[in-house]
Structure formats: C-alpha cells, structure tokens
Amino acid sequence: MALTGRVPLLLLAGVPLVLLAPRAATVAVWTALVVAVTLLDLALAPRPQDVEIEREPARLAPMRLGEPTTTTLRLRSRRRARCLVRDAWQPTAGATGERHRRVLTADVDVRVTTDLRPSRRGDLEAAGVTLRISGPLGLAARQRTRAVPGVVRVLPAFPSRRALPSRLARLHELDGRTAVLQRGAGTEFDSLRDYARGDDVRAVDWRATARARRPVVRTWRPERDRRIVLVVDSGRTSAARVGEAPRLDAALDAALFLAALAARAGDRVDLVVGDRTVRARARSGRERDGGVRRFDDALAGVEPVLAEADWSVLAGAVGELGRHRALVVLLTALDAAPLEEGLLPLLPALVARHRVVVATTREPELRTLAAMRTTLAAAYAAAAAEQALAERRRTARLLATLGVEVVDAEPGDLAVDLGDRYLALKAAGLL
Amino acid sequence: MRAARRWRLPAAILLVVLATTALTVALTPSATPDGPLDPASTRPDGGRAVARVLAARGVEVDVARDTGGLTAALPAGEERASTIVVVQPSRLGRRTAGQLLAARDAGATVIVVDAGPGPLRALGLPDTVDPERRSDDGPVPAACDDPRLTGLSLRVDGRLAYPGPDACFDGSLLRRDGLTLLGAGRLLANDQVLRADDAAVALRLLGARPRLVWYVPDVAEQGPGDAVGLRSLLPAWLLPSLVLGLLALVALVLWRARRLGPLVREPLPVAVRAAEAVEGLGRLYQRSGDRQHAAGVLRAAARRRWRERLAVSPDADDLDLAERVATARGRGVDDVRALLLDGPVPDDRTLVALASALTDLDEAGDP
Numbered sequence: 001m002a003l004t005g006r007v008p009l010l011l012l013a014g015v016p017l018v019l020l021a022p023r024a025a026t027v028a029v030w031t032a033l034v035v036a037v038t039l040l041d042l043a044l045a046p047r048p049q050d051v052e053i054e055r056e057p058a059r060l061a062p063m064r065l066g067e068p069t070t071t072t073l074r075l076r077s078r079r080r081a082r083c084l085v086r087d088a089w090q091p092t093a094g095a096t097g098e099r100h101r102r103v104l105t106a107d108v109d110v111r112v113t114t115d116l117r118p119s120r121r122g123d124l125e126a127a128g129v130t131l132r133i134s135g136p137l138g139l140a141a142r143q144r145t146r147a148v149p150g151v152v153r154v155l156p157a158f159p160s161r162r163a164l165p166s167r168l169a170r171l172h173e174l175d176g177r178t179a180v181l182q183r184g185a186g187t188e189f190d191s192l193r194d195y196a197r198g199d200d201v202r203a204v205d206w207r208a209t210a211r212a213r214r215p216v217v218r219t220w221r222p223e224r225d226r227r228i229v230l231v232v233d234s235g236r237t238s239a240a241r242v243g244e245a246p247r248l249d250a251a252l253d254a255a256l257f258l259a260a261l262a263a264r265a266g267d268r269v270d271l272v273v274g275d276r277t278v279r280a281r282a283r284s285g286r287e288r289d290g291g292v293r294r295f296d297d298a299l300a301g302v303e304p305v306l307a308e309a310d311w312s313v314l315a316g317a318v319g320e321l322g323r324h325r326a327l328v329v330l331l332t333a334l335d336a337a338p339l340e341e342g343l344l345p346l347l348p349a350l351v352a353r354h355r356v357v358v359a360t361t362r363e364p365e366l367r368t369l370a371a372m373r374t375t376l377a378a379a380y381a382a383a384a385a386e387q388a389l390a391e392r393r394r395t396a397r398l399l400a401t402l403g404v405e406v407v408d409a410e411p412g413d414l415a416v417d418l419g420d421r422y423l424a425l426k427a428a429g430l431l
Numbered sequence: 432m433r434a435a436r437r438w439r440l441p442a443a444i445l446l447v448v449l450a451t452t453a454l455t456v457a458l459t460p461s462a463t464p465d466g467p468l469d470p471a472s473t474r475p476d477g478g479r480a481v482a483r484v485l486a487a488r489g490v491e492v493d494v495a496r497d498t499g500g501l502t503a504a505l506p507a508g509e510e511r512a513s514t515i516v517v518v519q520p521s522r523l524g525r526r527t528a529g530q531l532l533a534a535r536d537a538g539a540t541v542i543v544v545d546a547g548p549g550p551l552r553a554l555g556l557p558d559t560v561d562p563e564r565r566s567d568d569g570p571v572p573a574a575c576d577d578p579r580l581t582g583l584s585l586r587v588d589g590r591l592a593y594p595g596p597d598a599c600f601d602g603s604l605l606r607r608d609g610l611t612l613l614g615a616g617r618l619l620a621n622d623q624v625l626r627a628d629d630a631a632v633a634l635r636l637l638g639a640r641p642r643l644v645w646y647v648p649d650v651a652e653q654g655p656g657d658a659v660g661l662r663s664l665l666p667a668w669l670l671p672s673l674v675l676g677l678l679a680l681v682a683l684v685l686w687r688a689r690r691l692g693p694l695v696r697e698p699l700p701v702a703v704r705a706a707e708a709v710e711g712l713g714r715l716y717q718r719s720g721d722r723q724h725a726a727g728v729l730r731a732a733a734r735r736r737w738r739e740r741l742a743v744s745p746d747a748d749d750l751d752l753a754e755r756v757a758t759a760r761g762r763g764v765d766d767v768r769a770l771l772l773d774g775p776v777p778d779d780r781t782l783v784a785l786a787s788a789l790t791d792l793d794e795a796g797d798p
C-alpha cells in the first residue's frame with residue numbers, strides 16, 4: 001500500500017476542530033476517523049494484479065549507442081482506475097519520463113511511452129513495471145511491481161560510418177575501371193578495353209591491339225574473396241579509457257569499419273573477440289551489406305574483462321578459421337609488457353602464414369603530458385610520458401622487425417586509418 | 432635539579448594566587464540578605480524599616496527563611512497570636528504553602544505580598560482572583576468597610592490589584608479564604624513606607640497581633656512539582672494541534688518514503704584513464720627524487736626528435752648531433768651540449784629549467 005499527500009492534509013484539516021474543542025480526545029477521534037477513511041479507500045482501490053500490462057514490442061528494434069528510442073506499455077483494466085505507472089529500466093538505459101499518471105477507463109487500452117537514451121552497449125533490460133492505483137478518494141493506493149519483459153539491443157556507436165562512403169568510393173576507383181592499377185600478386189585479370197589517355201602504356205595488350213587495330217589495354221582489378229580476420233582484444237588493456245571512451249570502443253569502431261569496407265569489396269571477413277577465452281565470433285556472408293548486421297550483434301554485448309588477454313587462445317581461434325592466407329588485424333593496445341610476453345612469441349608463426357596488422361589507439365594525453373613541463377611535478381610526469389612513448393616506439397619497431405604492420409592512431413582516427421591501410425594493401429595487391 | 436628550579440617560579444606564583452583567592456573569599460563578609468522586602472535589607476526596596484518599627488512597638492518579629500525556620504517560628508498553639516507575612520511568594524514551594532494554609536486553619540493571619548498567578552494557585556485560591564498590574568497618579572483611598580483602614584490611603588509606585596467587590600485600596604488588599612492578599616507590597620519598602628499613609632497601613636496590617644513571622648521563602652524549597660508547567664501558560668488548543676501536526680508529519684513521511692518500485696541495480700564495467708598509470712609513474716619518480724633518470728629520459732627523447740628532424744644518420748654520435756642542432760638553431764655548441772648530453776642535475780630547479788629549455792629548443796621554430 002501507499003499513502004498519498006491527501007492524508008497529511010486531511011489530518012491537518014482537523015486543526016480547526018481542535019480550536020473549537022481543545023482536547024486530546026478531539027485529536028484521537030479525528031486521527032481514528034482519518035485512518036478509517038484511508039483504510040476504506042485502500043479497500044476500495046482496484047487491484048494492480050487485475051490490470052493487464054503488455055510491452056509493445058517486448059524486444060525493441062536494435063539501435064546504435066547514442067541514439068534515442070521509445071518503449072510503449074499497453075495497459076488495460078477491467079475497472080476504472082487512477083494509476084501511476086513507472087516503467088523502470090536499468091540505469092544505463094537512460095529512461096526519462098518513466099512515470100506516467102493515467103486514468104484507466106474500464107476495458108479500454110491505454111498506452112504510455114517512455115523515452116530511452118542508452119549510455120552503454122549491449123542488451124539493456126527493463127527492470128519491472130510498478131503500478132500504483134489509488135482508491136476513489138485518492139487517500140491510499142495499492143502498489144505492486146511486476147516483471148514486464150523488455151529488452152533493447154544497443155549496438156556499438158560506430159561513429160566512423162560517416163567516413164564509409166568516401167572509402168567505398170575509393171574502393172570503386174580501385175575496382176577494374178582503371179588501367180593505371182599496377183599488376184601484382186593479389187590482382188586478377190578483369191577485362192580488355194580501349195586505350196584512354198592517361199593509361200599506363202605497359203597495360204597495352206599488343207595481341208588484342210593487333211586484332212582490333214586500335215590500342216587496347218588490359219585492366220586488372222584487386223583480387224576478390226580475400227580473407228580478413230579481425231581479432232579484438234577485450235582484455236585488461238582494452239578497459240583503459242582513452243579520451244572519452246574505453247579503448248575497446250575504438251577497437252570495435254575500427255573493426256566494424258573494416259568489416260563493412262571489406263565486405264563491400266567482396267572479401268570474406270571473420271571476427272574474433274576475446275581475452276582469456278573467445279567472447280564473440282562473426283563471419284560475413286553473401287547478403288547485400290555483407291552481413292555487417294551480424295557483426296553489430298556480435299559486438300553489442302562485448303565488455304572489457306579485467307584479465308590479461310591469452311594470445312594463444314586468440315591465435316588458436318585464428319588458426320581454426322582455415323589455413324588460407326589472410327589479413328589478420330589485431331586490435332589491441334601497444335603496451336610493452338603484455339604484448340611482449342603474450343603476443344610476441346606467437347607472431348613469427350602467424351606472420352609466416354598471414355599478413356598481420358596490429359592496430360592500436362594512442363592516448364592523446366601522453367603527448368599533452370610530455371609537453372607540459374612548467375612545474376616540478378609536470379617535469380616528472382613529462383619524463384614518465386616520454387618514457388611511455390619511447391616504450392611504445394620500441395614495441396612498434398619490434399613488431400615491424402617481425403614483419404607486422406602497425407597502425408597507431410588516436411581513438412577518433414583509428415577506424416579510418418585502418419581502412420586506408422587496408423585499401424593501400426588491396427591496391428598494392430598485397431592481400 | 433635544573434628541572435626542579437625551572438618549575439619553582441611558576442609554582443610560587445600559583446601558590447600566591449591561590450592564597451590570595453582563599454584569603455579574599457574568607458574575609459569577604461557573607462552576603463547579607465538583600466532581596467525585595469527582606470526584613471534585614473537596608474536597600475531602598477528592603478523591609479528593614481517596617482520590621483524595626485514593629486519591633487520597637489513591642490511586636491515580636493521572627494524572621495524565617497526556609498521551611499524549617501517557618502516551623503520553628505510557629506510553635507503549636509501560638510497561631511492565634513501570630514501574623515505571618517510572606518514576601519517574594521513566587522519562591523513559595525508546595526509544601527510550605529501547605530504549611531501556611533495549615534497555620535491559617537489554626538487561626539493565624541496570613542498576609543501574602545504581591546502574589547502572582549503561580550503563588551495564588553499554590554495557595555489554593557481560585558483563578559478568578561486574577562491580579563492586574565496598576566500604577567496610580569495619586570494616593571489610593573481604602574474605600575472599604577474595614578474599620579482599621581478607614582480614612583487611610585496608600586501611595587506606591589506600582590501595585591497589583593485583585594478585583595473584587597470587597598477589596599480595599601482599589602483591589603490591592605483582598606481577603607479570601609482567610610488569606611490576605613496585599614498587592615501593594617511596596618508600601619513595606621524602605622523608600623516608600625513614608626509616603627501618604629503607607630506606614631499606618633503597614634503597621635496596622637502587620638502589627639495587629641503580638642507576634643509577627645516575616646517569612647522570606649527560599650528558592651531551594653521548591654520541589655519538582657512546584658515548577659509552573661509551561662503547559663499552564665500555553666493556550667489549550669496549542670498542544671493538541673501540535674500532536675495533530677506531528678501525526679500529519681508522520682503521514683507525510685510515509686507518503687514520501689514509499690518508493691515507486693524498487694531501486695534498479697546494475698553492475699558497471701570498470702573504466703580507468705589510460706594516462707593514469709603514466710601520471711602515477713611520474714609521481715613515483717618525483718617521490719623517489721630520481722632527477723637524473725627523469726632528465727636522462729627527457730634528453731633521450733629530445734635527441735631522438737632532433738635526429739629525426741635533422742635526418743642525422745644513426746651512426747653519428749651525440750656530440751655530432753649537438754653540433755648540428757647548435758648550427759640549426761644558431762646557438763652555442765656548449766650550450767646545446769649541456770642541454771642534450773647527459774650531465775648532472777643537482778636539484779629540482781635545474782630539472783624544471785632543463786625540461787623547459789628542451790621544449791624551447793624544440794619549439795623555437797623549424798630549422
């Protein structure tokens with residue numbers, strides 16, 4: 001049960017009575033009267049159990065992090081009921097205006113809508129619907145909380161998707177329509193066409209030219225159906241916040257960007273997310289968008305785990321995907337200790353079979369720290385930052401010696417930089 | 432020994448102060464009673480003049496200052512020959528009041544001076560005798576049928592009046608239930624007893640019997656039951672209203688405290704700023720005071736940057752690098768060498784200066 005604000009007001013309304021008859025009995029009688037009326041009101045209030053509550057729909061449409069959505073409850077009561085409804089969600093679902101005051105007419109559907117603005121990835125769930133129905137006098141109310149299932153899948157924010165059209169355009173430039181393209185190991189013959197000004201003379205196909213009596217060039221296009229394996233490290237180092245968001249978010253953004261780009265380019269993309277164990281897998285398909293939807297779903301619920309990544313597990317997962325040569329992209333942090341102990345011993349075997357790219361986010365704060373040197377504390381911090389930068393550089397050089405390419409970018413640029421590296425490799429036929 | 436000597440002077444001073452205080456307390460005469468209308472007080476508001484005159488006229492004046500004194504001053508059987516005058520009745524305790532009433536029942540004349548509502552209640556007088564405070568411009572005539580007071584008038588600076596048809600002096604003298612209420616107590620005061628017929632009124636009232644017990648109640652005689660309850664001073668409706676308000680407050684709390692459904696809990700992932708570890712490392716350097724190491728790191732970083740900028744071959748040693756940097760910047764070779772090459776860093780100031788100088792060297796415009 002619950003009281004309303006009218007009960008204290010009603011009690012205070014007894015003060016004039018007390019002025020008329022200033023005795024303790026007046027207070028007692030009035031209080032007893034108020035209690036009796038309140039209990040009567042409670043008894044007359046409709047039962048929340050008799051109200052039918054349904055969420056429409058129970059599973060909300062998936063959405064990107066940072067976008068708003070709404071959820072609707074349908075209420076139907078057999079009796080007229082004045083009620084207060086609270087549609088509670090877990091806090092990061094960002095429910096606002098979750099309290100609704102409504103009068104339910106008998107056997108009429110009433111819908112209440114709550115705004116959601118999730119601040120976190122993953123499946124966010126409704127916590128329960130609380131119904132408070134007051135009696136005819138509005139003094140007391142029955143209250144009950146019921147579980148009304150509701151879930152919204154919040155996909156990674158994917159802010160780099162704005163840069164996708166420009167990179168897709170560049171992909172088309174690569175694709176067969178130009179003879180300028182250099183012939184390489186990863187390119188395949190596409191077609192013959194008339195020579196146009198600007199074409200490389202080395203691309204002229206003399207036999208065809210002789211036959212057609214006009215200059216004809218061969219065109220090449222990057223080979224399709226290459227394999228890309230994206231490995232996202234969700235271990236301890238991915239939990240560190242770089243700028244606004246954890247490092248993992250930048251890695252997921254980059255993974256989605258590359259997956260979308262590569263799927264459009266006709267390559268097959270595999271995704272492995274893991275730390276000590278594999279947390280999520282996804283594979284691109286033959287759909288029009290290359291099945292990027294599945295990547296979104298796979299990455300939605302991934303959270304950083306406070307344990308060191310076990311690279312033997314992740315490398316094993318890569319090995320399971322097949323023995324064909326692939327572009328293996330490791331999205332991790334360029335921290336010397338975990339990388340040298342975990343990843344480095346496995347790299348030679350991986351590099352021997354695949355082309356390996358390590359993509360990491362750089363902390364912009366390090367440069368700021370290294371540049372500020374006006375006080376003693378700042379000078380020491382600058383020294384520490386320089387030390388960290390030197391270690392990163394050393395690790396990157398070590399990786400480069402092993403034949404691994406390193407993409408080191410600030411969180412906002414990682415996706416696009418990685419995409420550009422992919423395009424460059426593709427253009428050079430190095431996949 | 433030295434320690435003992437050091438304490439000697441303060442101890443002596445303390446001793447002298449203590450002795451002086453003790454002597455002063457001992458020699459100061461005990462406080463003479465100086466309350467209003469006290470028979471021993473010679474102050475303007477004291478009652479010594481009247482007490483002395485009565486004694487000189489052959490009235491046996493006994494002064495009682497506490498319950499025990501009152502009992503002693505009133506031997507059984509003497510009541511009919513006694514007048515009891517009670518001053519400062521607001522100090523009157525319940526027990527003493529009972530004693531006074533018993534004396535009245537045994538035949539004594541009891542005069543209560545300047546009694547307010549509290550003492551009146553203690554003496555069992557109905558609330559109907561509600562005293563009012565009055566002040567007059569001239570003498571107040573007796574104006575009643577008491578033969579002893581016929582033709583007398585009193586004049587005091589301020590008085591209480593107990594209104595009643597049988598009251599004398601415009602209400603300032605009233606007999607009720609064998610008690611005499613004197614509202615114009617100041618006519619007994621040393622400074623006002625000579626006004627108008629005040630002295631006559633005083634002597635006729637107090638000197639009517641051979642014995643006079645002048646009772647000055649002691650505050651200490653009041654028991655816990657004597658406190659005038661706050662409750663009796665408040666309007667009757669206030670307390671019930673407050674109770675009702677309190678109940679309303681409880682209802683208010685119940686209303687506001689009822690939560691609309693339980694709190695929702697959610698485990699959240701941990702997020703630590705990536706740069707935090709580096710900042711911590713910097714503080715660690717600072718705490719250990721490893722200036723040399725910090726300076727070495729900063730210099731090495733600066734050397735690396737200059738090697739990249741000037742495209743110095745990896746084979747060239749740091750002395751060559753310093754020379755080329757000096758040329759590029761147009762600065763003295765020794766100066767640049769002192770900055771870039773490892774040298775001693777004696778104190779924190781030098782470290783900060785070195786760090787800033789390296790930045791300046793970096794940022795002074797591209798070569």
